[in-house]
Amino acid sequence: MKLGFTTLTALAALLQSATAAISLDTQDVDSIKKASGELAYGLMSFYKNNQSSTPIADVGTLPDPLYWWEAGAVWGAMVDYTAYTEDTSYVATVQQALLAQVGPHSNFMPPAYFFSLGNDDQAFWVLAAISALEYDFPFPAGNASTTWLSLAEAGFNTMVPRWNMSSCNGGLSWQIFPDNVNGMSYKNSISNGGMFQVAARLAHYTGNQTYLDWCDKIWDWMEGVNLISANYDVWDGTSYDNNCSDVNHQPWSYNPSMMLYGSAVLYNHTSSSVWQDRTTGLLKACANTFFSPFPNATDIAFERVCETKDTCNNDQYSFKAYLSRWLAKSAVVAPFIRDSVFQLLNSSATAGVQTCTGGESGELCGHKWYVGGFDGSSGVGQQLAVLETVQALLLLQDDVQPVTPVKGTTAQSGGKGRGKAEGGSVQTSAAVQAPAAPSTTPAASGLVTVLKTKTVLTTAES
Numbered sequence: 001m002k003l004g005f006t007t008l009t010a011l012a013a014l015l016q017s018a019t020a021a022i023s024l025d026t027q028d029v030d031s032i033k034k035a036s037g038e039l040a041y042g043l044m045s046f047y048k049n050n051q052s053s054t055p056i057a058d059v060g061t062l063p064d065p066l067y068w069w070e071a072g073a074v075w076g077a078m079v080d081y082t083a084y085t086e087d088t089s090y091v092a093t094v095q096q097a098l099l100a101q102v103g104p105h106s107n108f109m110p111p112a113y114f115f116s117l118g119n120d121d122q123a124f125w126v127l128a129a130i131s132a133l134e135y136d137f138p139f140p141a142g143n144a145s146t147t148w149l150s151l152a153e154a155g156f157n158t159m160v161p162r163w164n165m166s167s168c169n170g171g172l173s174w175q176i177f178p179d180n181v182n183g184m185s186y187k188n189s190i191s192n193g194g195m196f197q198v199a200a201r202l203a204h205y206t207g208n209q210t211y212l213d214w215c216d217k218i219w220d221w222m223e224g225v226n227l228i229s230a231n232y233d234v235w236d237g238t239s240y241d242n243n244c245s246d247v248n249h250q251p252w253s254y255n256p257s258m259m260l261y262g263s264a265v266l267y268n269h270t271s272s273s274v275w276q277d278r279t280t281g282l283l284k285a286c287a288n289t290f291f292s293p294f295p296n297a298t299d300i301a302f303e304r305v306c307e308t309k310d311t312c313n314n315d316q317y318s319f320k321a322y323l324s325r326w327l328a329k330s331a332v333v334a335p336f337i338r339d340s341v342f343q344l345l346n347s348s349a350t351a352g353v354q355t356c357t358g359g360e361s362g363e364l365c366g367h368k369w370y371v372g373g374f375d376g377s378s379g380v381g382q383q384l385a386v387l388e389t390v391q392a393l394l395l396l397q398d399d400v401q402p403v404t405p406v407k408g409t410t411a412q413s414g415g416k417g418r419g420k421a422e423g424g425s426v427q428t429s430a431a432v433q434a435p436a437a438p439s440t441t442p443a444a445s446g447l448v449t450v451l452k453t454k455t456v457l458t459t460a461e462s
């Protein structure tokens with residue numbers, strides 16, 4: 001066979017696309033932005049439900065079999081992407097998607113998804129709206145009654161009456177609708193933690209005491225039924241069938257990281273040593289449980305329950321995204337953990353992008369970051385996890401002021417939470433009033449020590 005020049009060039013291109021991972025320098029802002037852009041492009045390539053032929057109820061959702069909640073998680077990530085990178089390419093797509101799923105009462109309760117819609121699912125969409133609020137993500141013009149803030153507060157206020165005192169001394173059930181029998185009696189951490197983080201961020205944004213009171217109440221309840229352990233493990237759930245006396249001890253990475261960001265926001269907002277200690281404890285728990293699966297993979301994130309056993313489902317493929325998202329956001333509002341978080345996310349992002357050689361584009365990411373390449377598993381969750389870990393690095397640079405969550409100001413009341421006019425560049429600097437320094441000295445160096453001395457998961461354990 002005679003190889004012509006064109007064939008050779010094509011062959012070279014093919015070989016390159018099969019081997020060239022996305023390049024990333026974790027301490028170079030331009031490099032992180034470029035890599036994030038490539039990863040975001042890969043993520044958005046999975047989004048199809050914004051065509052003129054898309055049924056109205058499906059706009060803003062992901063293709064089956066992905067559940068409704070995961071789209072809310074994706075839009076939250078894309079709001080962050082826009083704020084961190086200042087790339088406004090996806091603003092219109094994200095606006096349309098988020099607003100398409102607010103439902104008839106503008107609270108992220110669309111009837112078409114009631115069959116799968118639990119408290120945790122709704123929380124992921126509400127959290128996306130709160131990120132839009134905090135980062136001044138533009139709200140489309142032409143609707144005077146609805147704002148990111150009104151959507152988030154309405155979502156929160158649907159959860160309040162679901163707090164159920166008839167067993168377990170309180171708590172939210174996983175499910176909202178009794179038809180969803182499997183999870184009605186299950187009171188789980190991601191649902192209660194979701195409400196907790198929503199309340200913490202709304203407390204910080206609005207200064208409204210109601211939200212702070214709910215934070216204390218939810219934390220105390222989770223601790224009271226042992227969903228949060230003395231070591232700040234956050235277990236998966238418990239059941240009202242036995243008055244929450246048994247706990248399902250599975251450790252999933254989104255549970256403690258959900259609680260971590262709420263706690264870090266509350267630490268920032270209140271300057272309380274209580275929330276500072278919880279922030280420290282939860283970070284240690286995350287570091288000890290969800291990083292360094294093997295001695296050859298120090299500080300690389302992994303989903304402990306399922307990843308090394310190849311049993312993760314579509315939901316679980318995405319969990320490392322939220323682990324990274326909330327670790328990094330926590331480091332912004334609780335800077336005393338920043339060095340520890342950078343150490344973890346630097347290694348994880350470096351390993352994560354090395355898996356991104358899959359798919360036809362040669363740039364889709366894999367699931368297992370510890371194997372040193374693409375592991376054959378790609379999809380929305382896998383792509384989201386690498387994107388969120390890489391873009392999180394933009395919050396952790398030494399020489400760059402990170403994007404911070406804005407607080408509501410008197411100037412914003414009336415149009416409060418409305419965001420800038422459509423299509424404008426996103427304003428990311430904030431009128432944040434930093435509270436007084438906390439009364440206790442943070443134990444940042446202690447955390448680094450913990451990271452170095454933690455146990456690694458052995459094959460026998462996994």
Ligand SMILES: *[C@@H]1O[C@H](CO)[C@@H](O)[C@H](O)[C@H]1NC(C)=O
Pocket residue numbers: 044047050051052089090093
């Ligand atoms: C759908 O979203 C993609 C990704 O942002 C965008 O490129 C495309 O233009 C959108 N299509 C429509 C019809 O809005």
Ligand SMILES: *[C@@H]1O[C@H](CO)[C@@H](O)[C@H](O)[C@H]1NC(C)=O
Pocket residue numbers: 099102103104106142143144145146
């Ligand atoms: C504003 O948007 C919400 C949510 O999409 C919708 O329910 C409401 O009818 C809209 N109001 C107006 C005045 O357009």
Ligand SMILES: *[C@@H]1O[C@H](CO)[C@@H](O)[C@H](O)[C@H]1NC(C)=O
Pocket residue numbers: 164165166167240
């Ligand atoms: C509250 O919990 C009890 C079980 O303790 C359950 O039977 C009841 O349906 C729950 N109420 C609501 C409104 O979900």
Ligand SMILES: *[C@@H]1O[C@H](CO)[C@@H](O)[C@H](O)[C@H]1NC(C)=O
Pocket residue numbers: 167168169224225243244
């Ligand atoms: C049910 O559990 C709650 C929370 O642990 C506890 O306060 C309450 O006393 C328990 N009720 C019964 C009847 O055991």
Ligand SMILES: *[C@@H]1O[C@H](CO)[C@@H](O)[C@H](O)[C@H]1NC(C)=O
Pocket residue numbers: 153156157208209210211
């Ligand atoms: C505080 O927030 C709660 C829950 O959204 C709301 O019902 C209440 O009106 C708010 N209070 C003030 C003073 O804005």
Ligand SMILES: *[C@@H]1O[C@H](CO)[C@@H](O)[C@H](O)[C@H]1NC(C)=O
Pocket residue numbers: 268271332333334335336404405432434435436437438
């Ligand atoms: C609170 O968060 C801001 C960023 O939003 C940060 O600059 C400030 O240092 C934090 N305050 C404390 C006490 O850590």
Ligand SMILES: *[C@@H]1O[C@H](CO)[C@@H](O)[C@H](O)[C@H]1NC(C)=O
Pocket residue numbers: 026027343346347350
């Ligand atoms: C980031 O992680 C990579 C890979 O583990 C490592 O080579 C590099 O030294 C780390 N950078 C910093 C600043 O810690």
Ligand SMILES: *[C@@H]1O[C@H](CO)[C@@H](O)[C@H](O)[C@H]1NC(C)=O
Pocket residue numbers: 294296297370371372
């Ligand atoms: C690290 O060790 C694990 C377990 O032995 C293995 O599966 C993985 O491929 C190794 N990673 C690299 C980069 O060699």
